[in-house]
Amino acid sequence: MTQLSKDHLISLAKEFGTPLYVYHAEKIKEQYQKLTTAFSNSNTVFFYACKALTNVNILRYVCQLGANVDCSSINEVRLALHAGFPPTRILYTSNGIAFSEIEEAQSLGVIINIDSLSNLEKFGQRFGHSYPVGVRLRPNIMAGGNLKISTGHDKSKFGIPVDQIGEVLAVVKKYNLLVADLHIHTGSEIKDVDVFVKGIEILFDIIPQFADLQFIDLGGGFKVPYKDGDTETDINLLAQKVGAAFASHPNPGGRPLQVWFEPGKFLVSECGYFVTQVNVIKETSAATFVSVDSGFNHLIRPMFYDAYHYIENVSNPGGAEKKYSVVGNICETDTFAWDRRIHEVREGDYLVFRNAGAYGFEMSSNFNARYKPAEVLVKDGNAHLIRRRDRFEDLLRNQIELSL
Numbered sequence: 083m084t085q086l087s088k089d090h091l092i093s094l095a096k097e098f099g100t101p102l103y104v105y106h107a108e109k110i111k112e113q114y115q116k117l118t119t120a121f122s123n124s125n126t127v128f129f130y131a132c133k134a135l136t137n138v139n140i141l142r143y144v145c146q147l148g149a150n151v152d153c154s155s156i157n158e159v160r161l162a163l164h165a166g167f168p169p170t171r172i173l174y175t176s177n178g179i180a181f182s183e184i185e186e187a188q189s190l191g192v193i194i195n196i197d198s199l200s201n202l203e204k205f206g207q208r209f210g211h212s213y214p215v216g217v218r219l220r221p222n223i224m225a226g227g228n229l230k231i232s233t234g235h236d237k238s239k240f241g242i243p244v245d246q247i248g249e250v251l252a253v254v255k256k257y258n259l260l261v262a263d264l265h266i267h268t269g270s271e272i273k274d275v276d277v278f279v280k281g282i283e284i285l286f287d288i289i290p291q292f293a294d295l296q297f298i299d300l301g302g303g304f305k306v307p308y309k310d311g312d313t314e315t316d317i318n319l320l321a322q323k324v325g326a327a328f329a330s331h332p333n334p335g336g337r338p339l340q341v342w343f344e345p346g347k348f349l350v351s352e353c354g355y356f357v358t359q360v361n362v363i364k365e366t367s368a369a370t371f372v373s374v375d376s377g378f379n380h381l382i383r384p385m386f387y388d389a390y391h392y393i394e395n396v397s398n399p400g401g402a403e404k405k406y407s408v409v410g411n412i413c414e415t416d417t418f419a420w421d422r423r424i425h426e427v428r429e430g431d432y433l434v435f436r437n438a439g440a441y442g443f444e445m446s447s448n449f450n451a452r453y454k455p456a457e458v459l460v461k462d463g464n465a466h467l468i469r470r471r472d473r474f475e476d477l478l479r480n481q482i483e484l485s486l
C-alpha cells in the first residue's frame with residue numbers, strides 16, 4: 083500500500099509547521115491506474131472532478147498522468163487551463179449558473195454540460211448547432227453515503243429530471259442542437275456498482291433519440307475506505323458490469339459510445355494527510371477533550387457531513403489506547419471525533435487525519451481570522467511546499483480600509 087510513514091509525517095510537521103495538508107503524489111497515480119487498468123479493454127475516459135482539490139500542482143500532476151478534468155465553475159476551468167490541460171480535455175459540468183459563464187466556457191473551447199432547460203434554451207438561441215453540448219439529467223435514483231451527498235434522487239436540484247426528457251427533446255429539435263453527451267451524477271460514496279448500471283439502463287432508453295451522441299458520462303462518486311475493514315467501490319466489478327451492460331445493448335443509437343467517469347474523492351482522498359498538533363488536553367467528567375491547532379475552518383467534513391476521518395497519534399504509536407473527543411480551537415463547536423480510541427495523547431503530540439485530500443483544504447476558510455494551512459506535495463520522496471501558510475497581510479489583502 084502506498085502511504086507516508088509516521089516518521090515522515092512528523093518530519094514534515096517540524097519542517098513546515100502545523101496545521102499542514104500533505105499530499106502523496108504516488109497515491110494519486112495508484113488510484114488512477116486502478117481505474118485505467120480495470121477499464122483497459124473498453125472505450126472509457128476519466129475526468130478528475132477537481133473541486134475535490136484544485137491546487138494547480140495537483141492539477142498539473144493529474145494532467146501528466148493522462149486524466150482529463152471535470153470542473154464545477156468557470157474559475158476551475160481557468161485553473162485547469164493554467165495547469166496545462168488543453169480545452170478538449172476539460173469538461174465544465176455546470177449547475178444553476180449564469181448563462182454568461184456558459185458563453186465564457188464556449189469561448190474557451192471546453193466541453194459543456196448543461197443542467198437546466200432554461201440554460202439549454204439560451205444555449206440553443208445563442209449557438210444552435212454550431213457547438214456541441216452535453217445534457218445533465220437527473221436519473222431519480224437514490225444513492226450515495228447520505229442525503230447531503232446524494233444528487234440524483236427525485237428531490238435533488240441537480241440535472242434535468244429524466245421525466246422531462248420530452249421537453250429536452252423539444253429544445254434540441256427547435257435549435258437543432260448537437261447533443262454530444264448525456265450526463266448523470268448520482269452522488270458521492272456509492273459502493274454499490276449496480277447504481278451505475280441502473281444509470282446506464284435509464285440512459286439506454288433515451289439514447290436512440292439523440293442522433294449526434296458520442297459519449298455517456300456516468301459522473302463520479304466512487305467510495306474510498308475511511309477505516310480498517312472499509313471497502314472501496316469495486317472498480318473491477320464496475321468495469322465488468324458496465325461492459326456487460328454495453329454487450330447486452332450493442333451500440334445503442336447505432337454507434338459505439340465512449341463512457342466517461344468523473345472521480346474526485348477516489349483519486350485524491352487517500353493521498354491526503356492533515357497534520358495537526360495538540361494544544362491542550364482537558365479532562366472533564368463527560369470526556370477527555372483533545373484540542374488541536376485547527377478546527378472546522380480547516381477541515382469541515384466531520385461537522386458538515388458527519389464524515390469519519392481516521393485519527394492517528396503519530397507521536398505516540400506505542401501508547402495505550404484511550405477514548406478522546408478530538409476538537410479544534412475555534413469559538414464554535416468544532417468536534418472532529420467523539421469517543422475515539424487513540425493511542426495516549428499528550429500535549430504537543432502530532433495527530434494526523436487520514437483521507438484529507440478531497441474536500442479538505444478546498445473547503446477551508448479564514449473563520450476566526452485564522453490562517454489557512456500550508457500544503458505540501460510529496461513526490462518521488464521529496465517534499466515540495468505548494469502553498470504557503472497564510473500570513474497576517476492575507477487577512478487584510480482584499481479589505482478596503484476607510485478613514486472613519
Ligand SMILES: *Cc1c(COP(=O)(O)O)cnc(C)c1O
Nearest residue numbers: 131175270302303344345346347
Ligand atoms: C462532485 C462531483 C463529482 C465528484 O464526486 P466524488 O464523490 O468526489 O467522486 C463528479 N461529478 C460531478 C458533476 C460533481 O459535481
